Amino acid sequence: MVRVLLAEDDTAISEPLTRALRREGYDVTVCGDGLDALREAQNAPDLVVLDIGLPGMDGLEVCRRLRAEGRSGPVLMLTARADEVDTVVGLDAGADDYVTKPFRLAELLARVRALLRRSTNGPGSPDAGGIRIDTQARRVFADGTELQLTAKEFDLLRVLVREQGKVVSREQLMREVWETQWFGSTKTLDMHVSVLRRKLGDDAAKPRYISTVRGVGFRFERPEDAA
Secondary structure (H helix, E strand, C coil), X not given: CCEEEXXXXXXXXXXXXXHHXXXXXCEEEEECCHHXXXXXXXXXXXXXXXXXXXCCCCHHHHHHHHHHCCCCCCEEEXXXXXXXXXXXXXXXCCCXXXXXXXXXXXXXXXXXXXXXXXXXXXXXXXXXXXXXXXXXXXXXXXXXXXXXXXXXXXXXXXXXXXXXXXXXXXXXXXHHHCCCCCCCCCHHHHHHHHHHHHHHXXXXXXXXXXXXXXXXXXXECCHXXXX
């Protein structure tokens, strides 16, 4: 059974969310404190759902410590703050995705399913301008150095590298990485691309790997092709 750790101190949110997750067939453990959540995470749940505003230790710090310990399992952040700065901070802390309160249960459950579905199919990319992807181990190396990517960053890079040289539309990326038909804002995608670029040592103004094609999507290029 898939095990979900839910760290949320507001019972008005945690109780209905727990019931919904259990209806989906997940084994749910609930913590109302950041320190308790960090301790419970040592049992390696399949997914961690973290409220940012936890007492004891906030969700961002819990996420940072989990990543520092080498735990690469997916983390979904719950936040009441929707502005861009807080979102980027959450992604930088190692979160794979975020949902802003108030949220619809159907949307949150769709995000949970997307995070838990970790594809390991398809060939690796032994030569993509110094980027090598091991799809079976879900590891990425840039010029021989392993990059610490979240699950969403890995999936995003995998799709872009698979289609290298081609423009990948925003709609395709949302469909493949987030497993959703997206008709509104793609700010979540933009945030992940921004963080991924920084980890690749890329520069949005003069990209080495990931170029933005305005109004369409993104294109992964070998450095020599982009020159």
